[in-house]
Amino acid sequence: MGRKKAAISGQLADIDLRLLRVFKSVVDAGGFTAAELQLNLANSTISNYISDLEKRLDMRLCERGRSGFSLTSHGQVVYDATLDLFGSIDSFRNRVNQTHNRLIGQLHLGFAEHMLGSQDSIIVQALKLFSKEAPDVNIHITTMSSDDVTTAVLDKKVDIGLTVITQDFHELNCINLFDEQMQLYCAQGHPLYDMPEDEITPEKLFEYKFVESPRLMPGRELHPDMRKWNKHAKAHHQEARATLVLSGHYLGILPTILIRNWGLDTMLKPLLSDLYGYSNTFSAIYRSNHSNQLIIEQFISSLKQTQVLRAKNKGISD
Numbered sequence: 001m002g003r004k005k006a007a008i009s010g011q012l013a014d015i016d017l018r019l020l021r022v023f024k025s026v027v028d029a030g031g032f033t034a035a036e037l038q039l040n041l042a043n044s045t046i047s048n049y050i051s052d053l054e055k056r057l058d059m060r061l062c063e064r065g066r067s068g069f070s071l072t073s074h075g076q077v078v079y080d081a082t083l084d085l086f087g088s089i090d091s092f093r094n095r096v097n098q099t100h101n102r103l104i105g106q107l108h109l110g111f112a113e114h115m116l117g118s119q120d121s122i123i124v125q126a127l128k129l130f131s132k133e134a135p136d137v138n139i140h141i142t143t144m145s146s147d148d149v150t151t152a153v154l155d156k157k158v159d160i161g162l163t164v165i166t167q168d169f170h171e172l173n174c175i176n177l178f179d180e181q182m183q184l185y186c187a188q189g190h191p192l193y194d195m196p197e198d199e200i201t202p203e204k205l206f207e208y209k210f211v212e213s214p215r216l217m218p219g220r221e222l223h224p225d226m227r228k229w230n231k232h233a234k235a236h237h238q239e240a241r242a243t244l245v246l247s248g249h250y251l252g253i254l255p256t257i258l259i260r261n262w263g264l265d266t267m268l269k270p271l272l273s274d275l276y277g278y279s280n281t282f283s284a285i286y287r288s289n290h291s292n293q294l295i296i297e298q299f300i301s302s303l304k305q306t307q308v309l310r311a312k313n314k315g316i317s318d
Contacts, residue, residue, distance in 0.1 A: 019053040020082045022046060023061065027079050028157050031069035038142060083156075090291035097294045103134040107295050109141045110149040110158035112282070113238055114258055122177060122306055123162060130302040137295055145236050146214060153285050159296050164280040166220060172285045175303060179279040181256045182215070183270040189248025193269050200271060211235050211244045211252035215278075222278050255280075 022039060029035035032046050039046060047064075054061050061075035071079060093105040107130075111123075127139070142158060149163035154171060165174065186192045192200055192208065202225050209232035214220065221227050233250055235241035238258060245252040246267065253276075259268055270277075284303055286296050 016056065019049055019056065020078075020085065022049045023053055024079065024082050024086070026050065026062075026069075027071065027075075032064060087291045094291065094294050102136065103295055103298060104136045105292065105295055106138045106140055107134075107160070107292070107299055108158045109139065109299075110152045110161040110163070111141055111143045112146045112149055112163040113143055114255070122303075122310065125309075126299070126302045126306045129305060130299050133302065134295065134298050137298075147236075150285065153287060156287065156290070159286065159290065159292050160299060161285045162282060163285065164214075164282055165285060166214075169285075171287055173288060175284045175300065177282045177284060177303070177307070179281050181279050182253050182277065183256050183259075183273055184251060184253050184276045185245055185259070185268040185270055186251050187246045187248050187268050190251070192251070192271060193248075202272065202275065205229065205251065205271070209233065209250050211241050211250045213241055213253050215253065215280075223276055225276070 022035075022041075025039050026032055026035045026046060029038055032043050032050075035041075035046060036043055041049075050061065057074075057078065059074040059078075060072050061078055062072060063070045090105065097103050097105070130137075131139070142152075144152065146163045146165075149158070149161040150165055150169070150172075152158040153161040154169065162177070164180075165172075168174075186208075190208075192204075205225070206228060208230065210216065210229045212231040212234040214236055215222060216226055216229070216231060218227075229251075233244050235244055235252075238254060241252050242254055242258070242262070242264070244250045245254065246264075251271065254268070256270075259265060284300065286300065290296055
């Protein structure tokens, strides 16, 4: 009786690692289409890469089609093994970095949307410092919703997340960076836009439609009145939420700094700021004992140094 041919014989080649990285990205994104932006590849190219990997491994890894994307049992085994493989590669880099006193590898950051305009770009300054201290590290940035950033860090899909967290996670280290002011807005064309301020009451708001944002989700409301608001639409991304508010049919919560940066001050009107305004605290979150720990620690150090410099400059200007 003949022996079954091994799916992998000999050493892994560069092409194998490349195909496995594409496969991992597709699984992490939840499908081919969702992975296009992250990989900067066309859907057809991604499909060809996955087909090539399946041929090399002699097994079907995933189901794709109208029913959606899902892993086969073989695909789950390969995905888990891929995580172990790349974790081992990162551990190898860490050991080399410790011996060589030179950082090499990749830093994957997960950003909540519109980080650039926040607080004089503290992130930009940290990236500038990090790139100077670790010039051989490749930086990969993925933008996602705030909740998705936290999940990505917990699942080790990104090394460091920069986001707003609404609860504590014992697995995560957290460094508070800056606050972002949030306000409830209506737009030109909405009945409340031209209404005198003294006529706008909390009870009046119950008559109108709202766009749900993360802080308006059940159990996350910061004010009891928010539980009674008529959440008729949902947009957890700020640009999408602003679009709905600008239609003149909805009320919604948005960051004040983005309203200024987008030049929407005259098109949007804040409502009952003392009652419903609040601030979000953006934080850097990361796991301990990560396989990419040295690079993570260097970026965290860059963030902390940037905070110190900003505090000193603020003290001088004051």
